Amino acid sequence: MWYNALLGLNCPLWSDCPFLTAGDAGACLGKGRCESYCLSAGIASVEIFSVRETQAEPLLTVSRKYSTGMKPTIVHNWPRRLSDAAQIQRGTLAPLIDLYGTPPDEGLILGIECVFHESFGKVYCSAVLMRYPGFTEIERSLGEDDIPFPYALELSSFREGKVICKTLEKIKATPDLIMIHGDGVNSPSGIGVAVHIGIIFNIASIGCFRRFRTGERPRVARKKGSVRKIVRDKREIAAVFRSKFQVKPIYISPGYKVGLDDSVRIVQSMLRGFRMPEPIRVPHLLVMRHKSAVEKADKPAEVVRDGG
Numbered sequence: 235m236w237y238n239a240l241l242g243l244n245c246p247l248w249s250d251c252p253f254l255t256a257g258d259a260g261a262c263l264g265k266g267r268c269e270s271y272c273l274s275a276g277i278a279s280v281e282i283f284s285v286r287e288t289q290a291e292p293l294l295t296v297s298r299k300y301s302t303g304m305k306p307t308i309v310h311n312w313p314r315r316l317s318d319a320a321q322i323q324r325g326t327l328a329p330l331i332d333l334y335g336t337p338p339d340e341g342l343i344l345g346i347e348c349v350f351h352e353s354f355g356k357v358y359c360s361a362v363l364m365r366y367p368g369f370t371e372i373e374r375s376l377g378e379d380d381i382p383f384p385y386a387l388e389l390s391s392f393r394e395g396k397v398i399c400k401t402l403e404k405i406k407a408t409p410d411l412i413m414i415h416g417d418g419v420n421s422p423s424g425i426g427v428a429v430h431i432g433i434i435f436n437i438a439s440i441g442c443f444r445r446f447r448t449g450e451r452p453r454v455a456r457k458k459g460s461v462r463k464i465v466r467d468k469r470e471i472a473a474v475f476r477s478k479f480q481v482k483p484i485y486i487s488p489g490y491k492v493g494l495d496d497s498v499r500i501v502q503s504m505l506r507g508f509r510m511p512e513p514i515r516v517p518h519l520l521v522m523r524h525k526s527a528v529e530k531a532d533k534p535a536e537v538v539r540d541g542g
Contacts (some may be wrong), residue, residue, distance in 0.1 A: 265296035270520035282433075287307050304402040306434040312396040314382045321393040327425050328409065330433045337438045337492035337500065340367060345513030346401075346431070348394040348415070349527065350381060357394055358528070359401040360521035361405050362513070363409060366504065369512045377401030387447060388423040390416070390534040398431055411500070413513040418487030418497075420472040422448055425511050432490025439489030440497045442514050446474070446485050449468055454483050470494050475501065477509050484510060 245385030245525045310326055313319050320542045335487040351380035356378055379397035383389075394416070417426025432439030446452065446464075452474045454462045460476040460483075473494060488497045504511035510518065 295518040307436045308434040337411040344409035345347040345517045346414045359397045360517040375404035391427035420487040428489025438491040441487040
């Protein structure tokens with residue numbers, strides 16, 4: 235039998251730990267991720283190890299300390315001028331693009347979506363951390379910020395990147411994979427928001443989006459599961475995928491440390507009967523509710539006049 239320890243004390247949550255398998259040969263499958271479960275109980279600093287009761291020496295030791303949340307490993311400023319953003323994109327981000335890697339088949343996935351309110355000058359963001367393949371929600375976070383500059387497709391990641399970073403500061407556990415509603419390498423600059431966020435957090439990332447905004451909209455067969463790769467300059471940059479029969483397709487593009495084939499496979503595995511995969515659908519519902527609540531609160535009170 236295995237147990238976890240928090241700061242040297244027997245973990246009060248071990249009997250409910252989702253990472254422990256049942257049976258005489260029970261094994262810890264946490265792979266160092268037990269902390270996300272414990273942190274949800276309000277324990278801010280976690281030290282975890284697992285041992286068999288019949289042996290004095292630990293068979294597995296994982297020790298990790300946490301501070302305030304996810305932090306970028308690459309830090310740059312968030313400019314308000316397009317020219318400055320383009321310079322960061324070319325000089326800092328472009329040399330780090332990497333599409334090689336295979337995310338694990340199970341672990342933690344962070345879904346992110348941002349929505350804009352141009353007339354308010356605001357951008358809202360939601361992030362939901364889930365365990366996959368079961369999609370048990372672990373953490374969620376909301377954020378908002380000012381829109382830094384007018385829309386420019388090739389620099390769109392700078393319009394939402396700052397608010398994403400602010401939102402992720404509240405996420406305590408580190409995901410294995412990030413899925414963002416937005417462009418990946420299909421962006422005209424080759425650096426969509428999925429690429430940008432993946433690079434600065436050094437976490438594998440995938441872009442999944444509803445509308446193809448670069449060039450002619452590609453067609454795909456109407457059968458559910460149909461897929462067609464999109465090629466630009468002899469390079470595969472995205473895929474159009476039919477997630478539901480006779481429903482508009484979705485678009486998938488790799489962001490960081492994952493290729494196109496794996497991106498399509500992963501998105502397909504995370505569909506649960508809806509057009510969008512769960513790591514996009516759930517944050518979308520959350521941020522739209524938040525946006526609606528903010529707009530309602532900021533709406534001027536209606537003036538009621540007397541009939542006379």
